[in-house]
Amino acid sequence: MDPFFFDADGASLFGCYHAPSSPARGCALVLANPFGHEYVQFHRVFRQLAIMLADAGFPVLRFDYTGTGDSSDDYPEWSLDRWTKDIEAAVKEVQQRAGSEKTAIVGLRLGGTLALDVAAKMGTVDSLVLWDPILRGGPHVEEIRAGHESMMGYAHVIAKPDSGCPPEVLGFAFPDTIADELKGIDLLESRGEIAKRVLVIESNEAEPQQALCDWIAATKADLTYEEISNPHLWVWLEDFAKMHVPRKLLQSIVDWFSEGYA
Amino acid sequence: MKEEAVVFGTNTDLVGVITNPKERNDELPAFVFLNAGMTHRIGPSRLHVRFARELSEIGHTVIRFDFSGLGDSSRRTDDLPIAESVVRETREAMDLLEKKCKIKRFILIGICSGATISYLTSKHDDRVAGVVLINAQSHLHGMDTALGEYLREQTFAKHAWRIALRSSFRRKNFRKAIGGQLNPIRIMKMMLGLPMSILFGNREQGSSAKAHDALADLKSVLERGVKVYHLYSEGDEGLDYFNLMLSPAQQATCNQGNSRLSIMLGANHVFTVLWSQDELLKDVMNWTREEFH
Numbered sequence: 001m002d003p004f005f006f007d008a009d010g011a012s013l014f015g016c017y018h019a020p021s022s023p024a025r026g027c028a029l030v031l032a033n034p035f036g037h038e039y040v041q042f043h044r045v046f047r048q049l050a051i052m053l054a055d056a057g058f059p060v061l062r063f064d065y066t067g068t069g070d071s072s073d074d075y076p077e078w079s080l081d082r083w084t085k086d087i088e089a090a091v092k093e094v095q096q097r098a099g100s101e102k103t104a105i106v107g108l109r110l111g112g113t114l115a116l117d118v119a120a121k122m123g124t125v126d127s128l129v130l131w132d133p134i135l136r137g138g139p140h141v142e143e144i145r146a147g148h149e150s151m152m153g154y155a156h157v158i159a160k161p162d163s164g165c166p167p168e169v170l171g172f173a174f175p176d177t178i179a180d181e182l183k184g185i186d187l188l189e190s191r192g193e194i195a196k197r198v199l200v201i202e203s204n205e206a207e208p209q210q211a212l213c214d215w216i217a218a219t220k221a222d223l224t225y226e227e228i229s230n231p232h233l234w235v236w237l238e239d240f241a242k243m244h245v246p247r248k249l250l251q252s253i254v255d256w257f258s259e260g261y262a
Numbered sequence: 263m264k265e266e267a268v269v270f271g272t273n274t275d276l277v278g279v280i281t282n283p284k285e286r287n288d289e290l291p292a293f294v295f296l297n298a299g300m301t302h303r304i305g306p307s308r309l310h311v312r313f314a315r316e317l318s319e320i321g322h323t324v325i326r327f328d329f330s331g332l333g334d335s336s337r338r339t340d341d342l343p344i345a346e347s348v349v350r351e352t353r354e355a356m357d358l359l360e361k362k363c364k365i366k367r368f369i370l371i372g373i374c375s376g377a378t379i380s381y382l383t384s385k386h387d388d389r390v391a392g393v394v395l396i397n398a399q400s401h402l403h404g405m406d407t408a409l410g411e412y413l414r415e416q417t418f419a420k421h422a423w424r425i426a427l428r429s430s431f432r433r434k435n436f437r438k439a440i441g442g443q444l445n446p447i448r449i450m451k452m453m454l455g456l457p458m459s460i461l462f463g464n465r466e467q468g469s470s471a472k473a474h475d476a477l478a479d480l481k482s483v484l485e486r487g488v489k490v491y492h493l494y495s496e497g498d499e500g501l502d503y504f505n506l507m508l509s510p511a512q513q514a515t516c517n518q519g520n521s522r523l524s525i526m527l528g529a530n531h532v533f534t535v536l537w538s539q540d541e542l543l544k545d546v547m548n549w550t551r552e553e554f555h
Contacts, residue, residue, distance in 0.1 A: 070304060
C-alpha cells in the first residue's frame with residue numbers, strides 16, 4: 001500500500017494506492033467515502049475492502065475528499081461539486097498509476113450518490129457499486145439532525161448555543177451551505193447512461209433501494225441487486241471501539257468484480 | 263505548512279502523516295499524536311488533523327500515525343504483547359522524526375488509550391519532554407491486570423454516582439429518567455457496585471489498590487523533567503479513575519511545577535460537541551505556549 005498526496009484542482013488530497021497482489025485484472029477501482037461520522041466509522045472497512053480487492057487482482061485507490069480525513073482544507077471548503085471533482089481526479093490518478101483504461105467506482109452512502117453523478121458526467125466508468133446511496137437529500141438531512149438531537153439528549157454533553165460555533169451534527173460542523181446542497185439531492189433524476197455494470201447493495205431495510213434499481217434497470221446497465229442486512233452500521237457511536245467490519249458484504253463486492261473481470 | 267505521508271516501522275508498515283511547519287524552530291519539541299481507541303490517526307471528529315495544523319502554525323513539527331492493526335497500518339508479524347508494541351511503535355515514530363528532521367525532543371498526546379500509551383512511553387524514553395493526557399484511564403497503576411480489573415469496576419461505580427449526583431448532567435439525567443431513557447437495572451448495578459465492593463469485594467485487590475502509590479508513580483515521571491498535562495472531560499470515566507487513584511490533596515500537587523490538571527465541564531469522552539473541541543484546542547495551545555515557548 002502506498003500512501004501519498006495528490007493534487008485536485010489546488011487541493012491536496014490524501015490517497016492510499018493498493019497495487020494488485022495477484023495478476024492484474026483489467027479495471028482500476030476508486031473507493032468513494034461516506035461523509036462525517038460515517039467516514040470515521042467506515043475507514044477500516046474501506047481499508048479492508050481495498051486489501052481484498054487488491055488481493056483479487058484489482059488496483060485500488062482510497063482517498064479523502066477536500067476538507068475531510070487527511071486531505072487539505074476544512075469545512076468552509078466543503079461542497080458536493082468540489083467532492084464530485086475530487087472523485088474525478090481520483091479516477092484519473094488511479095488510471096495513471098495502474099495503467100488501466102477501464103475504471104470502476106465503489107461508493108458508500110454519500111460516496112455512492114456522488115459516484116453515480118461522476119459516472120453520468122464522465123461517461124467512461126465501466127462499473128459502479130452503490131452501497132446504500134442516499135437517494136433523497138431532504139430526509140437524509142432530517143435523519144442526521146435527528147441523530148444529533150438524540151445524541152445531545154443522552155450523551156454526557158452540554159449545549160452552548162452562544163459559543164459562536166457553526167451548526168453541527170455528531171461531531172462535525174454542518175454549515176447551512178452543505179445542508180442545503182444535500183437537501184437538493186435526488187438520485188432518481190434522469191441522468192442518462194451511467195455504467196455498463198451496476199451493483200446496488202442495500203444493508204438497511206429502513207432505506208430501501210428499490211426505486212433506484214427500477215431507475216437503473218431502465219438504463220442499459222447490467223444491474224445486480226444484493227440485500228445483505230447490516231442495519232446499524234452507520235449509527236453514531238460514542239464508544240468507537242465497537243466498530244466492526246461487515247465481511248460478508250465486502251466479499252460480495254469482491255465476488256461481483258471478480259466475475260465481471262475474470 | 264506542508265504535509266507528507268510516511269511509512270515506517272521495523273516490524274510492520276506503520277502509516278502516518280507529518281505536518282511540517284512553514285518555519286521550523288529547532289528549539290521546539292515535535293508532537294506525536296497517538297490513536298484514540300480504534301479511531302484512525304485523524305482522531306475523533308478529525309481533531310488530530312486540526313490540532314496538528316494549528317501546532318505547525320506556531321512552529322511545531324507533528325506526526326500522526328496509526329499503531330499496527332489500526333487505521334491504515336498493517337498488523338505486526340511478531341508476538342509482541344500489545345502493551346509493549348504500542349510503546350515500541352511510538353518510539354519508532356520519534357526515531358523517524360529524529361532521523362528525518364533532526365528533532366530530539368517530543369511531546370506525546372492522546373485521548374483515552376492514546377493518553378495511557380503516552381504516559382507509559384514517557385517512562386521509557388528520555389526524549390519525551392511532555393505528555394498531554396486527555397481522558398487518560400488505567401495509566402497510574404502499572405501493568406497489573408488483576409488490579410486493573412478491580413479498579414475498572416470501582417471506576418464504573420464512582421462514575422455512576424458522580425454523574426447522578428454531582429455533575430452538570432444532573433438535570434439531563436432527571437429528564438432521561440422521567441422519559442424512560444435510562445436503564446434502571448444497569449444504573450442500579452453500577453451504583454451498587456461501590457458499596458457492594460466495600461462490603462464484599464476482593465480485599466486483596468483492595469489492599470493492593472490502596473498500597474499502590476500513584477503519586478509516586480506520577481512523580482517519577484515529573485522528576486525526569488517531563489511536563490505532564492492531565493485534561494479530563496466532566497462526562498468521562500477517566501476522571502473517576504483519576505479521583506480513585508489520587509486523593510484531593512494529592513491532586514492539588516498535580517497543578518504545581520511541571521504538572522497541570524484541568525477539567526472541562528459539560529464535555530464527553532470524545533469531545534463530540536464543537537464548543538468542547540474549540541476549548542480543548544485552546545487549552546492545549548495555551549499549555550504548549552506556556553511550557554515550551
